[in-house]
Amino acid sequence: MRTSFVFSEVVTGLRRNVTMTIAMILTTAISLGLLGGGLLIVRMVDKMQDNYQSKLEVSVLLTNDVSANDKDCAQQPCAGLRSALETTSGVETVVYENRDKGYERFKQIFEAQPELVKLARPEAIPATFRVKLEDPARAGVIVQAFTGKAGVKAVNDQGEFLGRLLDVFNGLRNIVLGLALVQALAALLLISNTIQVSAFTRRTEVGIMRLVGATRWYTQLPFLIEAVVAGVIGAVVGVGGLALMVWGGTRVSGELFSSQILPPMGLLDVVIISPILLGVAVFISALTGYVTLRLYVRL
Amino acid sequence: MIRLEHVSKVYKTSTRPALDNVSVEMDKGEFVFLIGPSGSGKSTFLRLLLREEVPSKGRVYVSNFDVAKMSRRRVPRLRQSIGCVFQDFRLLTNKTVAENVAFALEVIGKPRNTIVKVVPEVLQLVGLDGKADRMPHELSGGEQQRVAIARAFVNRPLVLLADEPTGNLDPDTSQDIMLLLERINRTGTTVLMATHDHSIVDSMRRRVVELDHGRIIRDDARGVYGVGR
Structure with a gap:
């Protein structure tokens, strides 16, 4: 196989069809950019789960009565609740936080909003058991067992809040991946169309190739490589766009990330997912090219 | 070299066979004219040899290829x-004379050093030395057909099929092309030429196979185009 010949054919083909080639590259780039966006969200959700999973707790809030009168959890029902929590299977640690400690913590959390701290009275803060579980997913057991018990005001599962937040991100991911799919379909049809046009404009060459006994590979390879080259350029453009967006995004929303509410997504993450995007581009364009040549183009 | 055994070809779009029980044999090194009116089956005959078509019945042999039965994978070897060579030359307009000829070798994967050696040789053989870098549109019709013949012959084929090669050329130029085809025939290549050109057939006095309505109605060893025509 003469590679120089095949590549000169590829370059001729792409140049001759330059508007179609550009359209093909752009749709591929947008499609892969969206796919990459979806993958970044997946990574972000994973990181978030990792970040918070170890910190997730179940809070058992105690009634006002207990909070006011039992600073050390020495009396009933507080002491009973503590031993009941400690003996529940799957519980790792139980920490009692009385009203004063709770107020301190509240002040710390809302340090940045002094007016809120000013408004809050220690009496509004309940004493709390902070329960850490071996498996945060099993928080439901604690919630069920302790809700409504004497001295218990409410049982909050932080995992539930995190779950809702993650649901939002997962929804966003689904939308982005859905758009990527639609765009991928457009890219696919464009690739197929471009190959057909390309084969038509080169029908004389292809006719002569067939006549002088060129093998199927020799006649088809330039078209296939054309599709793959456009796919790869599309992937590179897509990854470039994604990197630009992530870079710009981290600058604009820097505070959101630095406050550690959302795990930061950096260029490294883009680099990590780029081989996937490149692989998808090569695979899809080669497959589309092959199927098109088989079905629609008589070579 | 070429053998057809009871070959019939019926196209799906037609009820009348394009070829009807044709049996004929052509030896290595022969020069054969295939004549007959339009629609008599000449083109189908040539297309069967190239395996552009498969016969509905019968067997086709070219050299030691069983053309009708061979797998698709082996078709390039046959070709x-x-x-x-065709009436309309079929040159690539964006390539020079030398590139047109080289193209036929490039696409079957011949190495570069072979190509640079044999292309000038074959251009000299067809009388185009010195015109290697011309574009097809800078050449006369006869010269363009010489390029097409050079391209057809550069890989030293066993058989040369020519479909009305002089159809677009004036009589003098046609004579030159015929001389060239004779020269190629003398190298041992079997030449099969489909034509309507009376004067050429009459002057060459070679074997003539005449088709009419898909049947062979005449096969003369040293024939003319037609009695009384």
Whole structure:
């Protein structure tokens, strides 16, 4: 196989069809950019789960009565609740936080909003058991067992809040991946169309190739490589766009990330997912090219 | 070299067979004219040899290829042993004379050093030395057909098929092309030429196979185009 010949054919083909080639590259780039966006969200959700999973707790809030009168959890029902929590299977640690400690913590959390701290009275803060579980997913057991018990005001599962937040991100991911799919379909049809046009404009060459006994590979390879080259350029453009967006995004929303509410997504993450995007581009364009040549183009 | 055994070809779009129980044999090194009116089956005959078509019945042999039965994978090998020339030349307009000829070798994967050696040789053989870098549109019709013949012959095929090669040329130029085809025939290549050109057939006095309505109605060893025509 003469590679120089095949590549000169590829370059001729792409140049001759330059508007179609550009359209093909752009749709591929947008499609892969969206796919990459979806993958970044997946990574972000994973990181978030990792970040918070170890910190997730179940809070058992105690009634006002207990909070006011039992600073050390020495009396009933507080002491009973503590031993009941400690003996529940799957519980790792139980920490009692009385009203004063709770107020301190509240002040710390809302340090940045002094007016809120000013408004809050220690009496509004309940004493709390902070329960850490071996498996945060099993928080439901604690919630069920302790809700409504004497001295218990409410049982909050932080995992539930995190779950809702993650649901939002997962929804966003689904939308982005859905758009990527639609765009991928457009890219696919464009690739197929471009190959057909390309084969038509080169029908004389292809006719002569067939006549002088060129093998199927020799006649088809330039078209296939054309599709793959456009796919790869599309992937590179897509990854470039994604990197630009992530870079710009981290600058604009820097505070959101630095406050550690959302795990930061950096260029490294883009680099990590780029081989996937490149692989998808090569695979899809080669497959589309092959199927098109088989079905629609008589070579 | 070429053998057809009871070959019939019926196209799906037609009820009348394009070829009807044709049996004929052509030896290595023969020069054969295939004549007959339009629609008599000449083109189908040539297309069967190239395996552009498969016969509805019968067997086709070219060299030691069983053309009708061979797998698709082997078709390129068959075509590499057959050269083709057409009435409309079929040159690539964006390539020079030398590039047009080299193209036929490039696409079957011949190495570069072979190509640079044999292309000038074959251009000299067809009388185009010195015109290697011309573009097809800078050449006369006869010269363009010489390029096409050079391209067909550059891989030294066993058989050269020519479909009305002089159809677009004036009589003098046609004579030159015929001389060239004779020269190629003398190298041992079997030449099969489909034509309507009376004067050429009459002056060459070679074997004539005449088709009419898909049947062979005449096969003369040293024939003319037609009695009384």
